[in-house]
Amino acid sequence: MSAQSPIVDSPSVFIGFNDLVGLLHAIFVKHGTSPEVASILARNCASAERDGAHSHGIFRIPGYLSTLASGWVDGKATPVVTDVASGFVRVDACNGFAQPALEAARALLVDKARSAGIALLAIHNSHHFAALWPDVEPFAEEGLVALSVVNSMTCVVPHGADRPLFGTNPIAFAAPRADGLPIVFDLATSAIAHGDVQIAARKGERLPPGMGVDSLGQPTQDPKAILEGGALLPFGGHKGSALSMMVELLAAALTGGNFSFEFNWADHPGARTPWTGQLLIVIDPSKTAGQSFAERSQELVRQMHAVGLRRLPGDRRHRTRAKSQQQGIELQAQDLAQLQALLED
Numbered sequence: 623m624s625a626q627s628p629i630v631d632s633p634s635v636f637i638g639f640n641d642l643v644g645l646l647h648a649i650f651v652k653h654g655t656s657p658e659v660a661s662i663l664a665r666n667c668a669s670a671e672r673d674g675a676h677s678h679g680i681f682r683i684p685g686y687l688s689t690l691a692s693g694w695v696d697g698k699a700t701p702v703v704t705d706v707a708s709g710f711v712r713v714d715a716c717n718g719f720a721q722p723a724l725e726a727a728r729a730l731l732v733d734k735a736r737s738a739g740i741a742l743l744a745i746h747n748s749h750h751f752a753a754l755w756p757d758v759e760p761f762a763e764e765g766l767v768a769l770s771v772v773n774s775m776t777c778v779v780p781h782g783a784d785r786p787l788f789g790t791n792p793i794a795f796a797a798p799r800a801d802g803l804p805i806v807f808d809l810a811t812s813a814i815a816h817g818d819v820q821i822a823a824r825k826g827e828r829l830p831p832g833m834g835v836d837s838l839g840q841p842t843q844d845p846k847a848i849l850e851g852g853a854l855l856p857f858g859g860h861k862g863s864a865l866s867m868m869v870e871l872l873a874a875a876l877t878g879g880n881f882s883f884e885f886n887w888a889d890h891p892g893a894r895t896p897w898t899g900q901l902l903i904v905i906d907p908s909k910t911a912g913q914s915f916a917e918r919s920q921e922l923v924r925q926m927h928a929v930g931l932r933r934l935p936g937d938r939r940h941r942t943r944a945k946s947q948q949q950g951i952e953l954q955a956q957d958l959a960q961l962q963a964l965l966e967d
């Protein structure tokens with residue numbers, strides 16, 4: 623399975639969530655992670671595929687494996703958690719993946735959020751190659767509000783500049799609501815995620831206008847021109863650019879991680895995972911005065927529906943999840959065969 627190979631149509635096959643997790647777990651272990659890290663990454667990646675978050679589902683496996691093979695990331699790292707202050711937890715991911723670092727600090731973070739009302743988790747020396755919503759949604763499922771930011775690799779031109787500096791720097795937010803799944807959004811601060819540009823290039827599709835520039839800084843709708851020496855633009859001009867700058871500050875400067883422009887993977891051919899940092903803020907809304915937060919957020923949803931809103935952020939993903947739970951996760955037969963081949967010697 624290669625990240626560069628063109629996407630060809632092949633028949634659909636359906637696989638259960640646990641079967642996909644099991645397959646991905648075996649692949650990660652075979653390619654150099656510990657079983658503990660494999661469990662976390664396999665669940666994360668299978669969840670993305672299940673929810674139709676294709677830019678961060680099984681499409682990412684070749685990138686994970688080439689990175690592990692390059693020696694750029696430590697797939698067996700054991701994160702080191704430090705209890706810094708009443709509302710502050712720090713984790714050194716020890717050049718491992720960010721998700722095991724979050725898992726290692728999770729219980730302490732939740733304890734602090736519940737006692738102080740708010741707590742912050744600063745992860746550094748970490749690699750995040752996934753969608754960000756899986757990091758926040760579980761907090762909302764247990765009644766907490768969570769916000770996370772992570773920076774990535776230089777490929778976005780700040781608004782008004784002429785060369786790339788920022789990463790694609792997503793922001794994810796999750797909040798509980800009384801009568802439904804949590805309210806969740808997760809968005810790159812670039813006009814399009816780098817993963818979606820790669821997918822468009824593999825499919826031979828053009829992008830909408832305003833997503834990126836070519837190697838000469840000229841606007842282009844050709845994903846290959848963006849990937850081969852070009853760059854992305856922030857979403858919403860100066861506004862997305864300011865948010866991207868904020869992500870660099872919170873995810874890198876505040877955590878002790880690298881800015882998106884500070885690491886150099888040139889000596890690790892095949893490395894794809896950004897070596898940066900991640901910040902999470904978790905709030906316990908039970909401290910809210912008056913009506914419960916979940917009832918207030920439900921009221922907001924009711925009012926949004928009343929003015930004609932049919933789709934909330936997260937709705938598409940949750941609908942796809944429900945469909946996957948009913949019929950199995952839909953994969954292309956060719957993609958499943960390529961995953962299975964990764965287990966062969």
Ligand code: NDP
Nearest residue numbers: 752753754774790792807808809810815935936937938939
């Ligand atoms: P999208 O633009 O597809 O979606 C962004 C958010 O908007 C989602 O919550 C989505 O909900 C919602 N949304 C989309 N369309 C609508 C609509 N018409 N009405 C209401 N809500 C809508 O995501 P991005 O391309 O910006 O990001 C894709 C993924 O890439 C994210 O998961 C992000 O975390 C990941 N990423 C990871 C990076 C990393 O360094 N690890 C870097 C950059 C991106 P829904 O999910 O239901 O469609």
Ligand code: PYC
Nearest residue numbers: 751774790815816817
């Ligand atoms: O899709 O922009 C992206 C991305 C960067 C790192 C992981 N995903």
